[in-house]
Amino acid sequence: MNEGQRIEQKAIRNLDQLKQCLFDRIRERPGTRVALYGYTYQTASLVNEFFSVLGDRFVPVCIIDNKRAGESGPIKSCPVMSFEEALHLVPNIDLVAVMIDSPSLTEVLSQVAFSPLQDKEILFVHRFAQPLAEKEFATLVEQSTEALARHGAVWYTDEKNWYCCYQYLKQTMELDGDVAEFGVFQGGSACFFALTMQKLGFDEKLLFLYDTFEGIPQSSALDLVEVNDFSGTSLERVQSLLSDFDNVRFVPGDVMQTFRASSEGPFSLVHIDCDQFAVTQFLCEQVYPRMVPGGIMMFQNYSFGATLGERVAVDYFFKDKPETVLLGYDGAAFVVKQ
Numbered sequence: 001m002n003e004g005q006r007i008e009q010k011a012i013r014n015l016d017q018l019k020q021c022l023f024d025r026i027r028e029r030p031g032t033r034v035a036l037y038g039y040t041y042q043t044a045s046l047v048n049e050f051f052s053v054l055g056d057r058f059v060p061v062c063i064i065d066n067k068r069a070g071e072s073g074p075i076k077s078c079p080v081m082s083f084e085e086a087l088h089l090v091p092n093i094d095l096v097a098v099m100i101d102s103p104s105l106t107e108v109l110s111q112v113a114f115s116p117l118q119d120k121e122i123l124f125v126h127r128f129a130q131p132l133a134e135k136e137f138a139t140l141v142e143q144s145t146e147a148l149a150r151h152g153a154v155w156y157t158d159e160k161n162w163y164c165c166y167q168y169l170k171q172t173m174e175l176d177g178d179v180a181e182f183g184v185f186q187g188g189s190a191c192f193f194a195l196t197m198q199k200l201g202f203d204e205k206l207l208f209l210y211d212t213f214e215g216i217p218q219s220s221a222l223d224l225v226e227v228n229d230f231s232g233t234s235l236e237r238v239q240s241l242l243s244d245f246d247n248v249r250f251v252p253g254d255v256m257q258t259f260r261a262s263s264e265g266p267f268s269l270v271h272i273d274c275d276q277f278a279v280t281q282f283l284c285e286q287v288y289p290r291m292v293p294g295g296i297m298m299f300q301n302y303s304f305g306a307t308l309g310e311r312v313a314v315d316y317f318f319k320d321k322p323e324t325v326l327l328g329y330d331g332a333a334f335v336v337k338q
Protein backbone atom coordinates (compact mmCIF):
# COMPACT_ATOMS: atom_id res chain seq x y z
CA MET A 1 0.00 0.00 0.00
CA ASN A 2 1.46 3.37 -0.91
CA GLU A 3 1.51 6.38 1.39
CA GLY A 4 -1.49 8.05 -0.30
CA GLN A 5 -3.63 4.92 0.05
CA ARG A 6 -2.64 4.54 3.71
CA ILE A 7 -3.66 8.14 4.48
CA GLU A 8 -6.87 7.69 2.51
CA GLN A 9 -7.76 4.58 4.54
CA LYS A 10 -7.18 6.39 7.82
CA ALA A 11 -9.49 9.25 6.86
CA ILE A 12 -13.03 9.31 8.27
CA ARG A 13 -15.46 10.27 5.53
CA ASN A 14 -18.79 10.80 7.29
CA LEU A 15 -20.46 10.94 10.67
CA ASP A 16 -21.54 7.27 10.57
CA GLN A 17 -17.93 6.24 10.07
CA LEU A 18 -16.89 8.55 12.88
CA LYS A 19 -19.45 6.96 15.17
CA GLN A 20 -18.13 3.49 14.31
CA CYS A 21 -14.56 4.61 14.90
CA LEU A 22 -15.44 6.06 18.30
CA PHE A 23 -17.31 2.90 19.22
CA ASP A 24 -14.28 0.73 18.30
CA ARG A 25 -11.94 2.99 20.26
CA ILE A 26 -14.07 2.71 23.42
CA ARG A 27 -14.30 -1.06 23.10
CA GLU A 28 -10.51 -1.27 22.72
CA ARG A 29 -9.93 1.13 25.61
CA PRO A 30 -12.96 1.15 27.95
CA GLY A 31 -13.15 4.27 30.11
CA THR A 32 -11.73 6.60 27.44
CA ARG A 33 -13.01 10.02 28.50
CA VAL A 34 -14.71 11.62 25.54
CA ALA A 35 -15.65 15.23 24.80
CA LEU A 36 -18.12 15.49 21.92
CA TYR A 37 -17.81 18.72 19.94
CA GLY A 38 -21.14 19.79 18.40
CA TYR A 39 -24.58 19.15 19.86
CA THR A 40 -26.62 17.85 16.95
CA TYR A 41 -29.39 15.26 16.95
CA GLN A 42 -26.67 12.76 15.94
CA THR A 43 -24.72 13.57 19.09
CA ALA A 44 -27.77 13.06 21.26
CA SER A 45 -28.66 9.72 19.69
CA LEU A 46 -25.02 8.61 19.82
CA VAL A 47 -24.74 9.33 23.54
CA ASN A 48 -27.93 7.43 24.30
CA GLU A 49 -27.07 4.51 22.02
CA PHE A 50 -23.52 4.15 23.33
CA PHE A 51 -24.82 4.18 26.88
CA SER A 52 -27.28 1.40 26.24
CA VAL A 53 -24.69 -0.76 24.45
CA LEU A 54 -21.45 0.11 26.26
CA GLY A 55 -22.75 0.97 29.74
CA ASP A 56 -20.07 2.36 32.03
CA ARG A 57 -17.30 1.64 29.49
CA PHE A 58 -18.54 4.85 27.82
CA VAL A 59 -17.47 8.04 29.68
CA PRO A 60 -18.76 11.20 27.97
CA VAL A 61 -17.26 14.19 29.82
CA CYS A 62 -19.18 16.98 28.04
CA ILE A 63 -20.67 18.21 24.80
CA ILE A 64 -19.01 21.38 23.49
CA ASP A 65 -21.34 23.73 21.67
CA ASN A 66 -20.89 27.48 21.82
CA LYS A 67 -24.44 28.18 20.67
CA ARG A 68 -26.22 25.77 22.98
CA ALA A 69 -24.02 26.02 26.06
CA GLY A 70 -26.07 25.80 29.26
CA GLU A 71 -28.70 23.43 27.82
CA SER A 72 -29.02 20.06 29.45
CA GLY A 73 -27.44 17.32 27.37
CA PRO A 74 -29.04 14.03 26.31
CA ILE A 75 -28.14 12.67 29.74
CA LYS A 76 -27.61 14.59 32.98
CA SER A 77 -23.96 13.60 33.46
CA CYS A 78 -23.06 15.01 30.04
CA PRO A 79 -23.48 18.81 30.19
CA VAL A 80 -23.46 21.07 27.14
CA MET A 81 -20.89 23.84 27.55
CA SER A 82 -19.04 26.50 25.60
CA PHE A 83 -15.54 25.85 24.26
CA GLU A 84 -14.04 28.17 26.89
CA GLU A 85 -15.80 26.36 29.74
CA ALA A 86 -14.72 22.99 28.40
CA LEU A 87 -11.05 24.03 28.59
CA HIS A 88 -11.29 23.72 32.40
CA LEU A 89 -12.03 20.03 31.90
CA VAL A 90 -9.00 19.34 29.70
CA PRO A 91 -7.27 17.14 32.34
CA ASN A 92 -10.39 14.91 32.35
CA ILE A 93 -10.56 14.50 28.55
CA ASP A 94 -8.72 11.81 26.57
CA LEU A 95 -10.40 12.13 23.20
CA VAL A 96 -12.39 14.75 21.31
CA ALA A 97 -14.96 13.53 18.78
CA VAL A 98 -15.88 16.43 16.49
CA MET A 99 -19.49 15.75 15.46
CA ILE A 100 -19.49 18.47 12.81
CA ASP A 101 -19.41 17.78 9.10
CA SER A 102 -19.89 21.17 7.46
CA PRO A 103 -17.82 24.07 6.13
CA SER A 104 -17.53 25.36 9.72
CA LEU A 105 -15.41 22.31 10.51
CA THR A 106 -12.27 24.33 9.72
CA GLU A 107 -13.24 26.93 12.33
CA VAL A 108 -13.80 24.23 14.93
CA LEU A 109 -10.45 22.59 14.17
CA SER A 110 -8.70 25.98 14.34
CA GLN A 111 -10.21 26.55 17.78
CA VAL A 112 -9.03 23.11 18.96
CA ALA A 113 -5.59 23.40 17.31
CA PHE A 114 -4.63 26.47 19.31
CA SER A 115 -5.88 25.19 22.67
CA PRO A 116 -4.67 22.56 25.15
CA LEU A 117 -7.08 20.14 23.45
CA GLN A 118 -4.61 19.78 20.59
CA ASP A 119 -2.68 17.24 22.70
CA LYS A 120 -5.68 14.93 22.92
CA GLU A 121 -6.69 12.32 20.42
CA ILE A 122 -9.13 13.92 17.95
CA LEU A 123 -11.61 12.15 15.69
CA PHE A 124 -13.17 14.26 12.94
CA VAL A 125 -14.64 13.87 9.49
CA HIS A 126 -12.02 14.50 6.82
CA ARG A 127 -13.77 16.72 4.32
CA PHE A 128 -12.41 17.24 0.88
CA ALA A 129 -11.03 20.77 1.01
CA GLN A 130 -13.24 22.63 -1.44
CA PRO A 131 -12.90 26.39 -0.96
CA LEU A 132 -15.79 27.06 -3.35
CA ALA A 133 -18.15 25.32 -0.94
CA GLU A 134 -17.31 27.69 1.94
CA LYS A 135 -20.62 28.88 3.32
CA GLU A 136 -20.18 32.65 3.12
CA PHE A 137 -18.66 32.51 -0.34
CA ALA A 138 -21.26 30.06 -1.67
CA THR A 139 -24.05 32.37 -0.44
CA LEU A 140 -22.45 35.38 -2.17
CA VAL A 141 -22.18 33.41 -5.42
CA GLU A 142 -25.81 32.36 -5.18
CA GLN A 143 -26.97 35.93 -4.60
CA SER A 144 -24.80 37.33 -7.41
CA THR A 145 -25.84 34.73 -9.97
CA GLU A 146 -29.49 35.25 -9.03
CA ALA A 147 -29.18 39.02 -9.56
CA LEU A 148 -27.34 38.52 -12.87
CA ALA A 149 -29.90 35.99 -14.10
CA ARG A 150 -32.74 38.38 -13.15
CA HIS A 151 -31.11 41.01 -15.40
CA GLY A 152 -30.43 38.52 -18.21
CA ALA A 153 -26.67 39.09 -17.91
CA VAL A 154 -23.95 36.71 -19.03
CA TRP A 155 -20.49 36.82 -17.52
CA TYR A 156 -16.99 35.73 -18.42
CA THR A 157 -15.47 35.18 -15.01
CA ASP A 158 -15.85 31.88 -13.20
CA GLU A 159 -16.34 30.91 -9.57
CA LYS A 160 -12.64 30.36 -8.99
CA ASN A 161 -12.00 33.94 -10.09
CA TRP A 162 -14.77 35.19 -7.81
CA TYR A 163 -13.25 33.21 -4.96
CA CYS A 164 -9.95 35.06 -5.44
CA CYS A 165 -11.83 38.39 -5.63
CA TYR A 166 -13.55 37.46 -2.36
CA GLN A 167 -10.30 36.49 -0.62
CA TYR A 168 -8.34 39.47 -1.88
CA LEU A 169 -11.17 41.82 -0.92
CA LYS A 170 -11.09 40.49 2.62
CA GLN A 171 -7.30 40.73 2.72
CA THR A 172 -7.15 44.34 1.53
CA MET A 173 -10.19 45.85 3.20
CA GLU A 174 -8.27 47.25 6.15
CA LEU A 175 -6.06 49.22 3.76
CA ASP A 176 -6.82 52.75 2.58
CA GLY A 177 -7.97 53.08 -0.99
CA ASP A 178 -10.85 52.11 -3.23
CA VAL A 179 -11.60 49.11 -5.45
CA ALA A 180 -11.68 49.20 -9.25
CA GLU A 181 -12.55 46.90 -12.09
CA PHE A 182 -11.23 47.50 -15.61
CA GLY A 183 -13.28 45.45 -18.08
CA VAL A 184 -16.86 45.12 -16.86
CA PHE A 185 -18.91 43.95 -19.89
CA GLN A 186 -22.41 43.13 -18.54
CA GLY A 187 -21.29 43.40 -14.92
CA GLY A 188 -20.59 39.77 -13.89
CA SER A 189 -17.60 40.19 -11.61
CA ALA A 190 -18.64 43.80 -10.84
CA CYS A 191 -21.90 42.51 -9.38
CA PHE A 192 -20.00 40.00 -7.28
CA PHE A 193 -17.66 42.76 -6.03
CA ALA A 194 -20.51 45.15 -5.17
CA LEU A 195 -22.50 42.51 -3.34
CA THR A 196 -19.50 41.14 -1.45
CA MET A 197 -18.39 44.61 -0.36
CA GLN A 198 -21.91 45.32 0.89
CA LYS A 199 -22.39 42.00 2.68
CA LEU A 200 -19.01 42.13 4.36
CA GLY A 201 -19.65 45.73 5.45
CA PHE A 202 -16.87 47.22 3.32
CA ASP A 203 -19.09 49.49 1.24
CA GLU A 204 -17.58 52.69 2.57
CA LYS A 205 -14.96 52.02 -0.12
CA LEU A 206 -15.93 53.10 -3.63
CA LEU A 207 -16.09 50.59 -6.48
CA PHE A 208 -14.99 52.20 -9.77
CA LEU A 209 -16.04 50.45 -12.97
CA TYR A 210 -14.16 51.24 -16.18
CA ASP A 211 -15.36 50.09 -19.58
CA THR A 212 -16.39 51.51 -22.92
CA PHE A 213 -19.68 49.65 -22.30
CA GLU A 214 -19.68 49.36 -26.10
CA GLY A 215 -17.10 46.62 -26.66
CA ILE A 216 -13.37 46.28 -27.26
CA PRO A 217 -11.97 49.52 -28.74
CA GLN A 218 -8.58 48.34 -29.99
CA SER A 219 -6.73 45.17 -31.01
CA SER A 220 -3.09 44.43 -31.87
CA ALA A 221 -1.16 41.67 -33.59
CA LEU A 222 -0.83 39.94 -30.20
CA ASP A 223 -4.58 39.80 -29.58
CA LEU A 224 -7.17 37.27 -30.71
CA VAL A 225 -10.07 39.29 -29.30
CA GLU A 226 -11.19 41.78 -31.94
CA VAL A 227 -12.47 45.34 -32.01
CA ASN A 228 -16.20 45.44 -31.11
CA ASP A 229 -16.17 42.03 -29.39
CA PHE A 230 -18.15 42.34 -26.13
CA SER A 231 -20.33 45.09 -27.62
CA GLY A 232 -23.51 43.41 -26.34
CA THR A 233 -23.81 45.66 -23.32
CA SER A 234 -24.50 49.27 -22.38
CA LEU A 235 -23.84 51.66 -19.53
CA GLU A 236 -27.57 51.86 -18.71
CA ARG A 237 -27.84 48.11 -18.53
CA VAL A 238 -25.02 47.75 -15.97
CA GLN A 239 -26.26 50.80 -14.06
CA SER A 240 -29.65 49.13 -13.73
CA LEU A 241 -28.04 45.89 -12.51
CA LEU A 242 -26.11 47.78 -9.82
CA SER A 243 -28.69 50.44 -8.94
CA ASP A 244 -28.94 49.27 -5.32
CA PHE A 245 -25.30 50.03 -4.56
CA ASP A 246 -24.50 53.62 -3.56
CA ASN A 247 -20.74 53.13 -3.61
CA VAL A 248 -20.46 52.20 -7.33
CA ARG A 249 -19.01 54.78 -9.76
CA PHE A 250 -19.08 54.29 -13.53
CA VAL A 251 -16.33 55.58 -15.78
CA PRO A 252 -17.49 54.97 -19.36
CA GLY A 253 -15.14 55.28 -22.34
CA ASP A 254 -11.84 53.94 -23.57
CA VAL A 255 -9.86 53.64 -20.36
CA MET A 256 -6.68 54.61 -22.22
CA GLN A 257 -8.29 58.04 -22.47
CA THR A 258 -10.44 58.24 -19.35
CA PHE A 259 -7.94 57.03 -16.77
CA ARG A 260 -4.85 59.16 -17.38
CA ALA A 261 -6.59 62.47 -16.68
CA SER A 262 -8.72 61.08 -13.86
CA SER A 263 -8.07 61.58 -10.18
CA GLU A 264 -9.41 58.22 -8.94
CA GLY A 265 -7.38 56.28 -6.45
CA PRO A 266 -5.47 55.33 -4.49
CA PHE A 267 -6.64 51.73 -4.83
CA SER A 268 -6.41 48.79 -2.46
CA LEU A 269 -7.63 46.24 -5.02
CA VAL A 270 -7.96 46.32 -8.81
CA HIS A 271 -9.35 43.63 -11.10
CA ILE A 272 -7.99 44.02 -14.62
CA ASP A 273 -10.02 42.09 -17.20
CA CYS A 274 -9.61 43.92 -20.52
CA ASP A 275 -8.16 40.94 -22.47
CA GLN A 276 -5.87 42.97 -24.74
CA PHE A 277 -2.13 43.69 -24.83
CA ALA A 278 -2.02 47.50 -25.21
CA VAL A 279 -4.67 48.33 -22.62
CA THR A 280 -3.09 45.96 -20.08
CA GLN A 281 0.31 47.55 -20.70
CA PHE A 282 -1.28 50.98 -20.22
CA LEU A 283 -3.03 49.92 -17.01
CA CYS A 284 0.15 48.41 -15.53
CA GLU A 285 1.93 51.72 -16.07
CA GLN A 286 -0.90 53.94 -14.89
CA VAL A 287 -2.53 51.96 -12.08
CA TYR A 288 0.62 50.61 -10.40
CA PRO A 289 1.64 54.05 -9.03
CA ARG A 290 -1.89 54.52 -7.65
CA MET A 291 -1.84 51.29 -5.61
CA VAL A 292 -1.39 51.54 -1.84
CA PRO A 293 1.36 49.38 -0.30
CA GLY A 294 -0.11 45.92 0.29
CA GLY A 295 -2.78 46.57 -2.36
CA ILE A 296 -3.43 43.80 -4.88
CA MET A 297 -3.53 44.01 -8.70
CA MET A 298 -5.36 41.06 -10.30
CA PHE A 299 -4.87 40.17 -13.97
CA GLN A 300 -7.81 38.00 -14.88
CA ASN A 301 -6.63 36.56 -18.20
CA TYR A 302 -3.00 35.86 -17.40
CA SER A 303 -2.92 32.16 -18.25
CA PHE A 304 -5.52 31.87 -20.97
CA GLY A 305 -4.39 31.23 -24.54
CA ALA A 306 -6.73 33.67 -26.27
CA THR A 307 -5.46 36.55 -24.17
CA LEU A 308 -1.72 35.89 -24.01
CA GLY A 309 -1.15 39.55 -24.89
CA GLU A 310 -2.21 40.36 -21.32
CA ARG A 311 0.48 38.04 -19.96
CA VAL A 312 3.15 39.54 -22.20
CA ALA A 313 2.25 43.02 -20.96
CA VAL A 314 2.24 41.99 -17.28
CA ASP A 315 5.53 40.07 -17.43
CA TYR A 316 7.27 42.89 -19.30
CA PHE A 317 6.09 45.56 -16.86
CA PHE A 318 7.02 43.67 -13.68
CA LYS A 319 10.41 42.48 -14.99
CA ASP A 320 12.21 45.35 -13.29
CA LYS A 321 9.83 45.87 -10.36
CA PRO A 322 10.39 44.58 -6.83
CA GLU A 323 7.06 42.67 -6.88
CA THR A 324 6.71 39.07 -8.05
CA VAL A 325 3.89 38.05 -10.40
CA LEU A 326 2.10 35.13 -8.70
CA LEU A 327 -0.37 32.71 -10.20
CA GLY A 328 -3.75 32.59 -8.42
CA TYR A 329 -6.10 29.69 -7.72
CA ASP A 330 -8.17 30.82 -10.71
CA GLY A 331 -5.29 30.80 -13.23
CA ALA A 332 -5.18 34.59 -13.11
CA ALA A 333 -2.10 36.42 -11.86
CA PHE A 334 -1.82 38.80 -8.96
CA VAL A 335 0.76 41.18 -7.61
CA VAL A 336 0.95 42.62 -4.11
CA LYS A 337 2.26 46.19 -4.25
CA GLN A 338 5.28 46.80 -2.03
Ligand SMILES: C[S@@+](CC[C@H](N)C(=O)[O-])C[C@H]1O[C@@H](n2cnc3c(N)ncnc32)[C@H](O)[C@@H]1O
Pocket (backbone or CB within 6 Å): 154, 155, 156, 157, 182, 183, 184, 185, 186, 187, 188, 189, 190, 210, 211, 212, 213, 214, 215, 216, 217, 218, 230, 253, 254, 255, 256, 273, 274, 275, 276, 279
Ligand atom coordinates in the same frame (compact mmCIF):
# COMPACT_ATOMS: atom_id res chain seq x y z
C1 LIG B 1 -13.90 39.89 -20.96
S1 LIG B 1 -14.82 41.35 -20.85
C2 LIG B 1 -15.00 41.59 -19.11
C3 LIG B 1 -15.77 40.49 -18.44
C4 LIG B 1 -16.34 40.82 -17.06
N1 LIG B 1 -15.32 41.16 -16.10
C5 LIG B 1 -17.20 39.68 -16.57
O1 LIG B 1 -17.14 39.32 -15.37
O2 LIG B 1 -18.01 39.16 -17.36
C6 LIG B 1 -13.67 42.53 -21.34
C7 LIG B 1 -14.17 43.97 -21.28
O3 LIG B 1 -13.06 44.83 -21.39
C8 LIG B 1 -13.49 46.03 -22.00
N2 LIG B 1 -12.33 46.75 -22.56
C9 LIG B 1 -11.30 46.23 -23.26
N3 LIG B 1 -10.45 47.21 -23.61
C10 LIG B 1 -10.94 48.37 -23.11
C11 LIG B 1 -10.53 49.73 -23.12
N4 LIG B 1 -9.41 50.11 -23.75
N5 LIG B 1 -11.28 50.64 -22.49
C12 LIG B 1 -12.41 50.29 -21.84
N6 LIG B 1 -12.88 49.02 -21.79
C13 LIG B 1 -12.14 48.07 -22.42
C14 LIG B 1 -14.46 45.54 -23.07
O4 LIG B 1 -15.35 46.56 -23.44
C15 LIG B 1 -15.13 44.35 -22.39
O5 LIG B 1 -16.38 44.71 -21.85
